[in-house]
Amino acid sequence: MDVLLPRTLEEALEMKAAHPQTVPLAGGTDLMVDLNFGRLRPPSILDVSRLPELRVLSREDGHCFLGAGVPYSRITAELGEFRPLAQASRSVGSPQIRNRGTVGGNLGTASPAGDILPVLAVYQAEVDLVRPGDTRALAWDRFLLGPKRTAIAPDELIAGVRWKVFRGTGSFSKIGTRNAMVIAVASLCLVLDEDARQVRAALGSCGPTILRAAAAEDYLTAELRRAGSWDDPACRLGQPVIDAFAERVADAARPIDDVRGTAAYRRHGLRVLARRALAWALEDRRQGR
Amino acid sequence: MIVRLQVNGARREADVWPGTSLLTLLRDHLGLYGSKNACEQGECGSCSVWLDGELVCSCLVLGAQAGGREVLTVEGLNLERQAGAVQAAFVEAGAVQCGFCTPGFVVAVTDLLSNDPAPSEASIREALSGNLCRCTGYAKILDAVNLAAGRLRDSPA
Secondary structure: OEEEOOOOHHHHHHHHHHOOOOEEEOOOOOHHHHHHOOOOOOOEEEEOOOOHHHHOEEEEOOEEEEEOOOEHHHHHHHOOOOHHHHHHHHOOOOHHHHOOOEHHHHHHHOOOOOOOHHHHHHOOOEEEEEEOOEEEEEEHHHHEEEOOEEOOOOOOEEEEEEEEOOOOOEEEEEEOOOOOOOOOOEEEEEEEEOOOOEEEEEEEOOOOOOEEOHHHHHHHHHHHHHOOOOOOOOOOOOHHHHHHHHHHHHHHOOOOOEOOEOHHHHHHHHHHHHHHHHHHHHHHHHOOO | OEEEEEEOOEEEEEEOOOOOEHHHHHHHHOOOOOOOOOOOOOOOOOOEEEEOOEEEEHHHOEHHHHOOOEEEOHHHOOOOOHHHHHHHHHHHHOOOOOOOOHHHHHHHHHHHHHHOOOOOHHHHHHHOOOOOOOOOOOHHHHHHHHHHHHHHHHOOO
């Protein structure tokens, strides 16, 4: 085994093209575990933790760009205005893990439990993939193909993600056995997009990959319109509407039984998360937050 | 491969298998046994060190990634200053039983108090959420953090 130590993204791309089997390593929160336990023995490792191009965090033309090498601790500290993203980042692991784990790692590992992935799904983010002399942007759902499967080509690296900024309140919440150091049993990102007057919701840990709850989104969008709530946030929704929304969120799941929980528990958890997230969002809108 | 790095202020080098973690490099190649090897998956915090000033689990850092960088381990803490107050508070509060997790906790608490000299209980719990102790039940560890924080506020190191 060999370690490749590029200093720039250009160098890294040349190395990746020359050694397609090389495994990119950033914060190590997934890959180092596999290395330590002897489950991973790649021909070489490509250290992408020193590439300044991947640590970019920028805003332009109404879009936000988050470099693949940005760690969760920096998102929490610097992107508080994107509340669901900051909440999801703060829910990752522990301080030690958040100082190392990166956006690119969450995307590259493509676990259905990746904490920031439901948020990126709600933001309709695009993933920037780079190869020598070329960049392409893939919508999140064309990048994430299944459990730990992505559309990345062997000569590509993840440069970062980009999304269009919109107005609206929302949250990320997850269920696990502890508040910290937990892989989500179920997670939900819910945002009320005030620009498009459209509800957006995505589920984590409840299917082979991240799922948008389209029927739940459309139902709640219409009910908010019927109640006049898009124009006047003081208008309230009845409990039957909230329950019906929660039911539709749970119906969007395609969960399995595994070591962290049963499919039935995951659906139950989603109903609870959906009711809570909606209550928080409605209250935030009433308070003008 | 040869990894050259700065450890506790001194230039060190180690000839390691390329897949070696920073933790193994520190313990088995440099003889620094203060960082403990327990879970090797970032769950327990016993191997906590600073990498270029950031609190990390050394088991999740590839040794080669620390090349050219600065590592501070529990052995390198300056006991004349903040870390000494943390160490003394752990002893006095009875926050040490078997002692295995203690170096990691002392590192994490020192990191917390240098960023937040008057942490709330919620902040302490969040800051220490990546460090496991299977003996104390944590109550005395929280006591120790409050004791150290109070003393450092009264007489800043």
